[in-house]
Amino acid sequence: MSSPQAQGLVELPDSHRGAITLGDPAYHRDPADVFSELRRAYGPVAPVLLDGQVPAWLVLGHRELIQVTTDTALFARNVARWRLREQIPAEWPLWPMVGGGPAGASLLYTEGDEHRQRAGAVSRALAGIDPVEVRAQCEAYAEDLVESLAHRGHAELMAQYALLLPVMVMGWALGVPGDENEALVAAATDQLAGGDRALAGHQHLHRTMQALVRRVRERPGADVASRLAADPVGLSDEQLCQDLIVTIVAGHQTTAYWMGNAIHRMLIDPRHTDAFVRGRLAVSQALREVLWDDTPTAIFAGRWTSRPAHLGHVTIPAGDLVLLGLAAANRDPHLRPEPGVGMRGSRAYLSYSHGPHSCPDPARDAAETIVTAGIEVLLDRLPDLHLACPPEQVGWAPTVWMRGLESLPVDFTPTPPTIRYAGGTPWI
Ligand code: HEM
Structure with a gap:
C-alpha cells in the first residue's frame, strides 16, 4: 500500500x-x-x-x-x-x-432469493401497466408539453421536454399525484448529477415515495405502487418506498437521456433524420442504434x-x-x-445490463413506448425542428454514470395554440 x-x-x-x-x-x-x-x-x-x-x-x-x-x-x-x-x-x-x-x-x-423475490415483484407490478393506456398517456403528456412551447419558435428540449416526459408518465404509472412531479424531476436530476445537491435530491425522492406508500396502504388504486404493495412477496413500508425510488430513478433519466440522445442524433446526423422524419428506418431500429452507439447508461x-x-x-x-x-x-x-x-x-x-439484476423486461417496454411516443409527437407537431446552436456547443450533463445532454436548444416555425377542451398538466 x-x-x-x-x-x-x-x-x-x-x-x-x-x-x-x-x-x-x-x-x-x-x-x-x-x-x-x-x-x-x-x-x-x-x-x-x-x-x-x-x-x-x-x-x-x-x-x-x-x-x-x-x-x-x-x-x-x-x-x-x-x-x-x-x-x-x-x-x-x-x-x-x-x-x-x-x-x-x-x-x-x-442478493440471491431476496433479490429474485423483490425484482420479481417489481417486474409483475410494472407488467400490469396496460400498453395501450401507457401509449395514450405518453401521447397526451407529450401533446401537453409540445403545446406549451409550440407558439414560441424556440425550446430547450431537455429541460422542457425529454426530462419531463418520462417522469410524468412514470409518476402517473406509479401513482404519484401530478402536482408533485416537477419537484420530483428536480430531485432526481440533482441526485444523479452527484454534486452538492445530490443528497438533498435523494431525501426529497424518499419523502415523496413515503407519502405515496401511505396513500396506497390506505387507498390502493390501479397503479404500480398499489400492485407492488399488494404483491404476495409482502414488502415492508420502507422496502416498498425504496423499490419505488429505484423504479422512478432508474426509469427517469435513462429514458430522458435516451430520448435526448436520439433527437440529438436526428438533428446532427442525416441518416437518423431520414429514419425519424422520412420513415426510411423504423423508429424502433433507429432507437436501437442509439442504444448501441450512444447509450444513456x-x-x-x-x-x-x-x-x-x-x-x-x-x-x-x-x-x-x-x-x-x-x-x-x-x-x-x-x-x-x-x-x-x-x-x-x-x-x-x-445498455440495460445483463443477467438477473438487469433492467426488467416490462421496464424496457415502457421506456421504448415513452421514447417512441415522445419523438413521434414532437416531430408531428414541430416537423422543421433544428438545432439552435452549432453542434459543438451542445453540452453533456456532468455525471459519471449517464451520457445525456445538459441542454438541447432548438428552433422551429411557431404554431398557434390549438383549441383545447380539457385541462393540461398542472405545472404547464
Ligand atoms: C420506464 C423506464 C424504466 C424503468 C421503470 C426501469 C426500471 C428498472 C429497475 C426496477 C431496475 C432494477 C432491476 C434489479 O435490480 O433487479 C433497473 C435496472 C437497470 N436499468 Fe432500467 N428502467 C427503465 C429504463 C431504463 C433504460 C431506458 C435503460 C437504459 C437504456 C435502463 C437501464 C438499466 C440498467 C443498466 C439497470 C441496472 C442493471 C444492473 O445492475 O445490472 N433502464 N431498471
Missing part, C-alpha cells in the same frame, strides 16, 4: 496509483475516448478512481461484462461487501448511485467481489468495487471491429 493521497478519502492501493479519475473534464468531453485509452492501456478491465480518489475497477469488455453480470455469487450486489465502505463519509456525493446511501436498503443491493455501479476474482488480465481482490462499463462494452472492438457498423438488427447491446 502507498501512503494516503493528498485529497483521497482512502488509502490508495498500488494497483490504482496513476489511474485516471472518472468524471474529470476529459471524461465529460468524450467518455468514449477515455474508454478507448483505458482499453489500450489495460485491456478489458481497468483500474479507475472516482470522486475523492476512491478506487474501483471498470469493466470495458463485452465478454467480461457478461461474465460479471452472470456470476452473481462472485460479483455480488450487496454494498456491505465493500471493504472501503466504512472509510467513505456519508456526505460522499456518489453514495446515492453507488450504494443507495449508507443503508443500501433497496432491491438493487439485495455509460457506467453502472456496481458489483463487489465476494472473493479474489480473475477477470480479463487482472486479479481483483475480495471486497473491491467493480463498475459496469456498459457504453464501453457496446463498442468493444472484439464484438464490433468496425464501430457503428453491422449491429443494427441485434439486441446484444448491454
Whole structure:
C-alpha cells in the first residue's frame, strides 16, 4: 500500500496509483475516448478512481461484462461487501448511485432469493401497466408539453421536454399525484448529477415515495405502487418506498437521456433524420442504434467481489468495487471491429445490463413506448425542428454514470395554440 493521497478519502492501493479519475473534464468531453485509452492501456478491465480518489475497477469488455453480470455469487450486489465502505463519509456525493446511501436498503443491493423475490415483484407490478393506456398517456403528456412551447419558435428540449416526459408518465404509472412531479424531476436530476445537491435530491425522492406508500396502504388504486404493495412477496413500508425510488430513478433519466440522445442524433446526423422524419428506418431500429452507439447508461455501479476474482488480465481482490462499463462494452472492438457498423438488427447491446439484476423486461417496454411516443409527437407537431446552436456547443450533463445532454436548444416555425377542451398538466 502507498501512503494516503493528498485529497483521497482512502488509502490508495498500488494497483490504482496513476489511474485516471472518472468524471474529470476529459471524461465529460468524450467518455468514449477515455474508454478507448483505458482499453489500450489495460485491456478489458481497468483500474479507475472516482470522486475523492476512491478506487474501483471498470469493466470495458463485452465478454467480461457478461461474465460479471452472470456470476452473481462472485460479483455480488450487496454494498456491505465493500471493504472501503466504512472509510467513505456519508456526505460522499456518489453514495446515492453507488450504494443507495449508507443503508443500501433497496432491491438493487439485495442478493440471491431476496433479490429474485423483490425484482420479481417489481417486474409483475410494472407488467400490469396496460400498453395501450401507457401509449395514450405518453401521447397526451407529450401533446401537453409540445403545446406549451409550440407558439414560441424556440425550446430547450431537455429541460422542457425529454426530462419531463418520462417522469410524468412514470409518476402517473406509479401513482404519484401530478402536482408533485416537477419537484420530483428536480430531485432526481440533482441526485444523479452527484454534486452538492445530490443528497438533498435523494431525501426529497424518499419523502415523496413515503407519502405515496401511505396513500396506497390506505387507498390502493390501479397503479404500480398499489400492485407492488399488494404483491404476495409482502414488502415492508420502507422496502416498498425504496423499490419505488429505484423504479422512478432508474426509469427517469435513462429514458430522458435516451430520448435526448436520439433527437440529438436526428438533428446532427442525416441518416437518423431520414429514419425519424422520412420513415426510411423504423423508429424502433433507429432507437436501437442509439442504444448501441450512444447509450444513456455509460457506467453502472456496481458489483463487489465476494472473493479474489480473475477477470480479463487482472486479479481483483475480495471486497473491491467493480463498475459496469456498459457504453464501453457496446463498442468493444472484439464484438464490433468496425464501430457503428453491422449491429443494427441485434439486441446484444448491454445498455440495460445483463443477467438477473438487469433492467426488467416490462421496464424496457415502457421506456421504448415513452421514447417512441415522445419523438413521434414532437416531430408531428414541430416537423422543421433544428438545432439552435452549432453542434459543438451542445453540452453533456456532468455525471459519471449517464451520457445525456445538459441542454438541447432548438428552433422551429411557431404554431398557434390549438383549441383545447380539457385541462393540461398542472405545472404547464
Ligand atoms: C420506464 C423506464 C424504466 C424503468 C421503470 C426501469 C426500471 C428498472 C429497475 C426496477 C431496475 C432494477 C432491476 C434489479 O435490480 O433487479 C433497473 C435496472 C437497470 N436499468 Fe432500467 N428502467 C427503465 C429504463 C431504463 C433504460 C431506458 C435503460 C437504459 C437504456 C435502463 C437501464 C438499466 C440498467 C443498466 C439497470 C441496472 C442493471 C444492473 O445492475 O445490472 N433502464 N431498471
